[in-house]
Amino acid sequence: MVATSCFADRLAKHVPLSDAERKALTRLEENPRKVKRGAMIQRVNDTVTELFVLREGRVMSFVILPDGSRQILRVYFPGDFIGSASTIYSKAPESLVALSDAIICPFDKHALRRLLEEYPRVAALLFLLSNAERVALTDRxxxxxxxxxxxxxxxxxxxxxxxxxxxxxxxxxxxxxxxxxxxxxxxxxxxxxxxxxxxxxxxxxxxxxxxxxxxxxxxxxxxxxxxxxxxxxxxxxxxxxxxxx
Amino acid sequence: MVATSCFADRLAKHVPLSDAERKALTRLEENPRKVKRGAMIQRVNDTVTELFVLREGRVMSFVILPDGSRQILRVYFPGDFIGSASTIYSKAPESLVALSDAIICPFDKHALRRLLEEYPRVAALLFLLSNAERVALTDRxxxxxxxxxxxxxxxxxxxxxxxxxxxxxxxxxxxxxxxxxxxxxxxxxxxxxxxxxxxxxxxxxxxxxxxxxxxxxxxxxxxxxxxxxxxxxxxxxxxxxxxxx
DNA sequence: CGTAGTCTTGAGTATGGTCAACCGCGGTGG
DNA sequence: CCACCGCGGTTGACCATACTCAAGACTACG
Known part of the structure; x- marks a missing residue:
C-alpha cells in the first residue's frame, strides 16, 4: 500500500497530477510527526532549514511583539504547506504552534529545491499557491x-x-x-x-x-x-x- | 546594444545569473510602457492575463472597500515584480496605479510560465522572492x-x-x-x-x-x-x- | 492670481481597549 | 466523591487612541 500524500490530494483537486509527481510529493511526507495541542513546532529566530506539510489537525503561525501582544499571522489546515520562509531566511520570522493535536510532515528545504528542479509543474503549482496565500494576506x-x-x-x-x-x-x-x-x-x-x-x-x-x-x-x-x-x-x-x- | 533588465539586475544582486537566464529575463521587459502619475495600470475585477516588471518610478496596489475607504496593499519600486495574482485569478484582486511617472514592462502570464519551465533556477528565485513578499506582508x-x-x-x-x-x-x-x-x-x-x-x-x-x-x-x-x-x-x-x- | 490639492491644527466624538468581577466547566488530586 | 483550580467566556464601568468635521495656510501650477 502506498502512503497517500494529503498535499498531493489537495493539489489534485485543482489539476491532475502524474504518478511520478504524486510519488515525489508523497516523499515530502515520509516523516510524519505527531504533535500535541499547544506544542511549539518552530520558534521565532530559531535557525530553520525545514518546511512542513500539515496532514492532520490545525496549526497557527504568529509573532509576539515586545510588549507581549501576539499577532496570529495565519491559521493552517490539513493539506497546507507551512514555513516556506525558511527557504529564504535562515532565522524563522514567525513561530508555529499546534492549535490542536496534529500531524506534521517536516522535510528539508533542499528536498524541496530538488523537487522543484525535477518537476516544473510542481514548481508552477507552488508558485500559484503562494500567490493565493499572498492574496489571502492582503485581504486580511x-x-x-x-x-x-x-x-x-x-x-x-x-x-x-x-x-x-x-x-x-x-x-x-x-x-x-x-x-x-x-x-x-x-x-x-x-x-x-x-x-x-x-x-x-x-x-x-x-x-x-x-x-x-x-x-x-x-x-x-x-x-x-x-x-x-x-x-x-x-x-x-x-x-x-x-x-x- | 542590449537592453538591460532591471529585474535581472535586481536578482543578480543576490545570486549570479547565467547569460541565458539574463537574456530570458530581459525578454520579459521587451515592451516597456510609460505611464503618467496617477494612471490606472490595472483595475480591480478586470480580467487580467498580464504581469509587470517595474522599471522606473513607483506603483502601488490597493483595494477600495464598499464604504469608499482605500487600503494600499503594497508600494513598488524599480526592479519589483508586480501583479503575479493574475497567474491564479482571472479577475484582478487589486488595482494598480502609478504613484509617479513610471515605466512598466508588461508581459503575458504564459510567457512567465514558459520561462519557469525552461529556467528552474529562475523559478526557484521567484519562489524565494514571493516568500520574501509574504513575510513583508505579515510584518505589516x-x-x-x-x-x-x-x-x-x-x-x-x-x-x-x-x-x-x-x-x-x-x-x-x-x-x-x-x-x-x-x-x-x-x-x-x-x-x-x-x-x-x-x-x-x-x-x-x-x-x-x-x-x-x-x-x-x-x-x-x-x-x-x-x-x-x-x-x-x-x-x-x-x-x-x-x-x- | 485663482484654484486645487495637501498640510496643519483644534474641538468634539466614538470605537475599541482596560480593568475587574463573576460564571461555568472540565480536569485533578486529596 | 467532591473540593479546588484554572481557563475561557461574559458583562459592566470607565478610559484612551484614533476618527470626524471643520477651518485656515501653504504650495504648485495653470
Missing amino acids: LASLGRTSAKARVASFLLDIFDRLRVTDDSIVDSFDLKLTQEEIGDAIGLTSVHVNRMIRRMEQEGLIGRANGRITLLDLARLEEIGHYTNRHKDMDLDWVPSLN | LASLGRTSAKARVASFLLDIFDRLRVTDDSIVDSFDLKLTQEEIGDAIGLTSVHVNRMIRRMEQEGLIGRANGRITLLDLARLEEIGHYTNRHKDMDLDWVPSLN
Missing part, C-alpha cells in the same frame, strides 16, 4: 486596516469556513472553529473582550449560531456584506500550470 | 493588528527606507517618500489627519527631519524600537537556489 490586511470590529469577525469566520470547505465536503453551514476568542482576537487585531461582544451581538442578531464550540453561519449573504468578504476560491484557476501530456 | 499585518499609530508610521518609514537602499546605494539617511500623508495613512490603516499628527510629533522629538518632501531618519535605533521593526534584508540568503555550474 485590508480587513485590519480599514474595517470595523464586526466586519473583521464576520470576514474571519467566512474565511475559515470557506477554507475548511475546500477539503471537507461534509461542511454545509456549520464548523468547529477550535479557536478561543483570544486567538480570534489575536488574528484580527482585537482584544478577546471585544471579540466576545461582537460574537454575542451577531448571535443576537441571528447572523450566527453557537452550540458547544460549533459555529453556524445563519445568514451568509449578510455576513459577506458586513465583512466586505470575497470568496477567492471561486475565481481560482490553475490552468496556468503546464498541462500533463 | 502585525503592525496594523497590534501596534500604535506612531509605531506604524515609524516602521513604514523604515521599511520604505530599507527597500530603497537595496537598489540605491546613494541613500544614506534621507529619501524622497513621494507619498501624500493620505497615502501613508491608507497604507498603514490611519487617517491622513492622524498621520500628520504622528509625523509632526516625531519631527518635534527629533526622530525624523523633513525638507521639501525629503524625509531624513535622524535616529534609526529609536525608530526601530518604536516601530518594532526588523530589517529582513539582512538575514536574506538566496543560497537555496541551485548553483550555476
